[in-house]
Amino acid sequence: MLKPFLFSAVALILSSCATSPSLRYAGALNQPNELWASATPPEVRAAARRFSDHERLPNGLIYGDSVRNLDLTGKTPATLEVQMRARQCREIQTVLRDPRTNEPALCQAKPVPQVIYDCPDGGTVRLKPAGDPCGKYRPQPHGVKAVRFSPKQTADSFASEAFKVDKDDYPIPKVPAHLNPALDTNIWADDAHADLAPLNE
DSSP states (O other), X not given: OHHHHHHHHHHHHHHHHTTSHHHHHHTTTTSGGGTBOXXXXXXXXXXXXXXXXXXXXXXXXXXXXXXXXXXXXXXXXXXXXXXXXXXXXXXEEEEOBOTTTOSBOEETTEEOEEEEEEOTTSEEEEEETTOOTTXXXXXXXXXXXXXXXXXXXXXXXXXXXXXXXOTTSOEEOSSGGGBOTTSOHHHHHHHHOEEOOOTTO
């Protein structure tokens, strides 16, 4: 009688592991309703599929490859600058903007500094070295990896971003509105953002 009990226990453990964010995302393209909201634009899902398929672009690069195998966690902006330049990405010094108006989004009457890396394969890295004190999910210094719909689009427009990329290089929704409402937005926020080194390091 012990063996069936052990088997059930192991099955339960494996089942709980299968709900971890990265494993859920890994299967999400085959079962998109597990991750994406039903109202997610089809072009977003198509872009995520292109990324997962390692699509080769007309310029010879792999779509979004610059943000693969790139860990932002605990890095300083200076370290990431070296890494992104090595990946042929262009640096844009700017501020956080309101996605509806494209005007600077002020926090406590001040703009929020942002560094964006625009990569020729459509990859994008956005850093907020001082954080976003008024942000809902990440007030501390943080960065995100993302991929644009097309490499021809500029990375300093949020509208050009198709999806974010988690630490395990899976495409995930860029905003909670694209996330299956049955899923936890706090888990999404943790996977979509990486904490950078504090400014004094």
